[in-house]
Amino acid sequence: MFDKILIANRGEIACRIIETARRSGIATVAVYSEADSAARHVRLADEAHLIGGAAARESYLCAEKLIEVAQRTGAQAIHPGYGFLSENAEFAEACEKAGVVFIGPGPESIRAMGLKDRAKELMARAGVPVVPGYQGADQTPNVLKAEADRIGYPVLIKAVAGGGGKGMRLVEKAEEFLSALESCQREAEAAFGNAHVLVEKFLAKPRHIEVQVFADSHGEAVYLYERDCSLQRRHQKVVEEAPAPGMPEDMRRAMGQAAVKAAKAIGYCGAGTIEFIVDSSKGLHKDSFYFMEMNTRLQVEHPVTELITGLDLVDWQLRIAAGERLPLTQDQIPLDGHAFEVRLYAEDPTSGFLPQTGRLHHFSTPPQDQHFRLDSGVEEGDEVSIHYDPMIAKLIVWDRDRPGALRQMRRVLRETAVAGLKTNLEFLGRIFDHDAFAKGDVDTGFISRFEQDLIPQPGPAWPEILALAVLNELVPDRSSADVWDWTDGWRMNMALTSTLTFVDQQGKRDIEVTYEENGFRLLIDGREHEACVAERRGEDFTILFDGHKVQAKVIRDGQEYTIFQDGRVFYLHHYLPGAEAGEDMTGSGVIITPMPGRLSRLMVAEGDRVEAGQPLLVLEAMKMEHTLKAPLAGTVEQVAAQEGEQVTDGQLLVKITEDEA
Structure with missing residues (x-):
């Protein structure tokens, strides 16, 4: 070793x-x-x-x-x-x-599986089932179209050097083939430097099921069962589970044996994954799967295999690379329970899953135990960089069966909180709450088919969410022993009424607050509500709102609020007149972003002369446009952002040098 x-x-x-x-x-x-x-x-x-x-x-x-x-x-x-x-x-x-x-494997094995057309030919010769298609050397458009006509529509055009959904086109009609081919080849050439494509039959209700294999340098190979990776968005995996729901034992054995046959056919050594496409239109059976490709490495989703087998796949990699034999034979590898993995990303599902960058002001999950595992490259306070993949963590759960694992993942997602940037947390929660997913009715079109159910729709914050933000502002944690340090508005004699303003996706929301003996009376959108804090432990709130209990986690970062309540995530901005960017009351010429958003319009350039109150730029945030104006007359010394750029809270936008008196 x-x-x-x-x-x-x-x-x-x-x-x-x-x-x-x-x-x-x-x-x-x-x-x-x-x-x-x-x-x-x-x-x-x-x-x-x-x-x-x-x-x-x-x-x-x-x-x-x-x-x-x-x-x-x-x-x-x-x-x-x-x-x-x-x-x-x-x-x-x-x-x-x-x-x-x-x-990892030797260079010959990597090359053998590196090109999809060559890999399919190798697998077909080895007796591994492959999807009907054409992967020949003749790339003449008319030849490719003739092959597509022979296979029968719909067909997929796939770049042989492709990956991640690039260089792939679905063609449903013969008359659409040539234009789709040209587009696919152009994209493949730009992305991979190789315009060569293959054409294969498109399966109407496909499932993406892959088999984990291991092989050693002594000629032995085993399979560690399958993972279902059918839930994808734009060919990128979102949820993985093991074993595959509804998988008959004879099919599991047939797929596993085919995967071992594939590994041995190329003299493989180490960890690898054989990816199969499965025609689930008539249910799962041992003749319904076809070789798709091989990943000659450890997969992102390997933890679900570890949880159902109790094995450490990285340990196996190290042992095999050091020349040892496989630690277990095929009949010694256990299969116990069910596991799910989700990929928690810094991205905004409501804006086309636009990647987000910035500092993780808050990142918390439930404690790890036999049911929950967290794999993460970041911790609270770390930055999600613009330079790399925006994955924050993988949340992985295990239980004795699939219904139990579903419950565990729902719990974990509800008890996870990320603030400082937007994430796909609520989107993931909606998947696990969906009836079709709970029944195991999954295929690669699941997310697009149920998009309206899964992607949070923009809308105003509920009254109880606004109440939580108000109570966070007004009710102390009471960790201070000195009551004179509290700022909860208590008065000796008379009631006190004040107004707090928050900005959500609807716009400005004014909440009139009246302090009462046992709580607060809130006027929200013309309706009165009663609210009080039953318990507060740091960021965890239990409030009584109009006679019912509401529990939530309230994360505050300056004027920004992220509130997690019953699987929903709400973003609020506490509007403070005089403290907003563009409303600088101190005479400073520095303009910063009042909240994360997109700089949709820039009206000045460096060197321009501006007057006090002159519009400088338009910031699109919370589905609203905010015009930021010059706080003083002077010359634009610096423009620190570009039109169309996503900007973070507190980011410098414009700096103005004040005119000399």
Whole structure:
């Protein structure tokens, strides 16, 4: 076994590998870019070394730098994780030449599975079922169309070097084929430098089911059962589960044996995943699956396999890379219970899943136990960078059966909170609350089919949500022993009435608040409500609102509120006249964003002369447009953002130098 390994990756997978290495007594060497100097994987590793700029091509994709650090630190092996160089045959080859073990398959296996057309030919020869299609060398448009006509519509055109949904087109009618082909080839050439495509039969109700395989250098291979990854958005996985719902035992065995056959056909060694497309239109049976592709690395969703088998797949990788035999034979591998994994992303589902960046002001989950596991590359206070994938964490649950695992995931999602940027948390919760998903009625079209149910629709905050924000402002945590430090509006004699203003997706919401003996009377949208705090523990509230109990988590960051209540997530801005950007009362010429949003219109440039009150820019936030004006007369010294840019709370936008008296 190795004494020291280098991890050629970042984020949660780097942290995951470090955890296993530490349990095995193996020292770890992390590498990091200039953007990752404070990253969690850097904090966890025994050593960490800077390898370049923020862009991946300047750091994590620089094979020479990675190998040089491994040699300099005495690391005997390199674990590539997934993504970056994990499926790069040239990198695996370079490691071999440098005398450093590549923890993964040999370069020949990576190349064999690297191109979809070649992989399908290899699998067909090995007796692995493949989807009817054409993957020939003749790429003449008329030949490709003739093959599509022969296969029968609908068909998929797929770039042979593709991935992540790029270079892929669905063609439902013969007359649409040639234009779709041209578009697909153009995209494939731009993304992969290879315009070669294949054509295959499109399955009407497909399920994406993959099988985890392991093979050693002694010629043995096993399968560790299947994962259902059918819930996808734009060909990107959203939810994974193991085992696949509704899978008959004879089909499980047939798929597993086909996956082992595929691995042995290319002399594979290490962890790999054989991805199958399954025609579920007539239910699952052993003749309904077809080889799609092989991922020659560890998968993002490997934790669900670990939870149903009780095995550490990274430990298996290390052992096999060190020359050991497979730890277990096929009949020794257990299958116990059911597991789900979701990918918690910094993205805004209400804006087309636009990626979000910024600081995690708050990040909390329930404690980890036998039912819940958290794999994350960030902690509260960390930054989600613009340079890399915006995944915050993987939330993974296990229970004895699928209904139990569903309940566990619903609980975990309701008890998870992220503030500082928008996430897909509510979107994930809606998936697990959906009746069709609970019944296991899943396929790759699930999310698009139920989009209206799953994607939160813009709308005003409920009265109880506004009440929670008001009570957070007015009712102290009472951790202070000195009642004179409290700011809850208590008076000796008379009632006090005041108005608080919040901004939500509807606009400004004025709440008139009257202090009463046992709570507050709130006037919201012309209706009176009674509210009081039953219990407050930090950010966790229990309030009584119009005679019923409401529990929520209220996260405040300056004037920004993120409120989590019964699976819903609400964003509010506490509007304070005189403290808003563009309403600077101190004479400062610095204009900052009052809330996260998009700079939809910029009306000035550096060097322009402006008058006090002159409009400078329009910020689109909370589905509203906010015009920010010059607080004073002067000259625009700096414009720090561009039209169309997403801006974060408190970000500098414009700086004005005041005219001399």
